[in-house]
Amino acid sequence: MKKFFCLFVLFSFINSYSQDSIAVKSQVAKAIDELREFIAIPNDALNADDIDDNILWLKRKFGERGFNTAVLETENLPLFFAALPVEDSKPTMLIYMHFDGQAVDPSKWDQPNPYQTVLKAPEGDGFKTISFDELSDDINYDWRLFGRSTSDDKGPIVMFLNAIDLLKKEGAEIPFNIKVILDGEEEKSSKPLPKAVKQYRELLQADFLVIADGPAHPSENPTVIYGCRGITTLTLTTYGPIKPQHSGHYGNYAPNPGFQLARLLATMKDSEGRVTIPGYYDGISLDDSVSEVLKSVPDSDKAIAEKLQFKSAEKVGSFYQxxxxxxxxxxRGLGSGWIGPKRRTIVPESATAELDLRLVPESDGNRLKQLVKDHITKQGYHILDHVPSKEERLSYDKIVTVEEGNVMDAFRTNLDNSYGIFISNTLKNTFGKDVVQIRITGGTVPIAPFINELKIPAFIVPMVNPDNNQHSPNENIKIGKLAYGIQALYAILSSEME
Known part of the structure; x- marks a missing residue:
């Protein structure tokens, strides 16, 4: 009897799982159609008309799902806001995604139009294009959709909409108030966001924030990220003769700005990649408990080196995490004179280095920029914030123009936060796999304004395949990841916190 009961339970589980799988595949088919429609609306972050067209689509799609929507004006392009009716007894989840995309160069893509989604199947080391007519009820989850923003970040928006559809079909109750904020300038640093979050603070108030953006861990296991680095930038320009000069006539005589800049940059790091500027790493301490979390991430330093094709990693840390x-x-960029087919035998007039400084919560971006500038001064340079005049050129042997970028702060939520535990446990129970927990990711998402202003914890729940080519030609999303995202969001939106 006991054996029969066990077999009955197993059969019931398999049958239930099969039904869920059928329901998800049906929803994935609809998600594919919706994503193709969404991708067909160009979304270049540099084009305001593109952003307006996308907002019209979002208003219609969220409205069809019963959301109240609003366009939130900012000092630049607007944000899109949507919310289901609020019940005071429920905790509130705020979800952040973005709908703008990087610009495209169609000549670099393996398809005629990056805004017309193409279906491809793996073939050898690449992919072959197939007709959408070949999609059947039994969707192949290894096939991929290629197009700008399929993964970053229109894919997750469509996953969310279809998770809502599935919840309604199955009559599942959502134990949270749901608010959604969609950014139209994420790909150009979300400059208006800090003021906008302050302005719309009451509307955006929530108990915790979920960011549906970015690739899952390369293991493709469910992933939760508890923080991301911030960023700021510096542009350094050194100067030689006022105009490029013949290197035969003036080489050995006119100062070469390329060599000046190279020597200056070389003083900032040691031979193993560590920043030598005093105080740059101040305030950072990694105890045994933190190290344990970092080592739990299933990375392979050897595999990373093989993939990126270098022999030895820099020694800022003893391993990747x-x-x-x-x-x-x-x-991030270095230039002087001309190179390649256009190279010339000249002493250049200037040399420029573009620097980015990735930040962690213990580091202040303005402080780090000042440390770099102080270091430059100690190397004998006169710092300007403009192109030098003739008088300045004749007064100083070594001049550098420094242009500073804005600071986007880092954030990090404690790993023992109750909402983080809830998300991690939900994903583990849903997919039956250990969840990869990442303390801080290398990339930057403009989330710090929400944390600083709303005083809430934040978590990144990435949905897309790690090899999605975001920001690059041939951006894509694996259809299996569309299914994963719908299931993950369904589970998070419908599960009760313990």
Missing amino acids: EALQYPSLNI
Whole structure:
């Protein structure tokens, strides 16, 4: 009898899982159609008309699901806000996503139009294009949808909408008040966000924030990220002759700004990649409990090195996750004169380095920028905030123009936060896999204004495949990740907190 009972329970579970799978696949089919429709609306963050067109689509789609919607004006482009009717007895979940995308260069894509979604199947080391007519009831979850913002970040928006549909179909109760804020300028730093969050503070007030953006861990296990690094920038320009000069006539005589800049940059890091500027890493301490969490992430330093094709990593941390706990100083661009087919035998007139400084919660972006500037001064440079005049050029041997970027703060939520535990346990119970818990991720999402103003914890729940080519040509999303996102959001939105 006991054996029969066990078999009955197992059969019931398998049957239930099969029914859920059928329901999810049916919803995924609708999500694919909706995503194709959404992708067809260009969303270049630099084009205000694109953003307005996307907002019209969002108003219609969220309205069809019973959300109250509003367009929140800012000092630049508007935000989109949606909320289900609020009940005072429920905790409130605020969900952040963005609908703008990076610009596209169609000539770099393996399809005619990056805004017309293409279906592809794996073939060898690449993909082959197939007709959407080949989609059947038994959708192949290894197939992919290619198009700008399929993964970053229109895909997760469509996952959310279809999770809501599935909840309604199955009559599931949502034990939270749900508010959604969608950003139209995330890809160009969300500059209006801090003031906007302050202005709309009461409307946005919530108990916790969920960010549905970014790729899951390369293991593709369910992932929860508890923080992300911030960012600020510096542009450094050194100067030689007022105009490029013939290197035969003036080489060995006119100062070369490329060599000046190279020497200056070389003083900022040691041979193993550590910043040598005093105080740059101040305030950071990693105890045994933090190290244990960092080591629990299933990374392989060897695999990362093989994928990126370098022999030895820099030594800021002893392994990948540890390195992310420190602020970085990165040369993101470097230029002087001409290179390649256009190279010329000249002494250039200037040389420029574009730096980005990734921040952690212990580091203040303005303080780090000042440390870099103080270091430059100690190397004998006269710092300007403008192109030098003739008088300035003749007065100082070494001049550098420094242009500062805005600061976007880092954030990090404690791993023992009750809402984080709820999200992690929900994902583990839903998918039957250990959840990858990442203390802080290397990238930057403009979430600090919500945390600083609303005083709430925040969690990133990434939904898309790690090899999605975000920001690059041939951006894509695996159809299986559409299913994952719908299931993950369904579970989070419908589960009770213990």
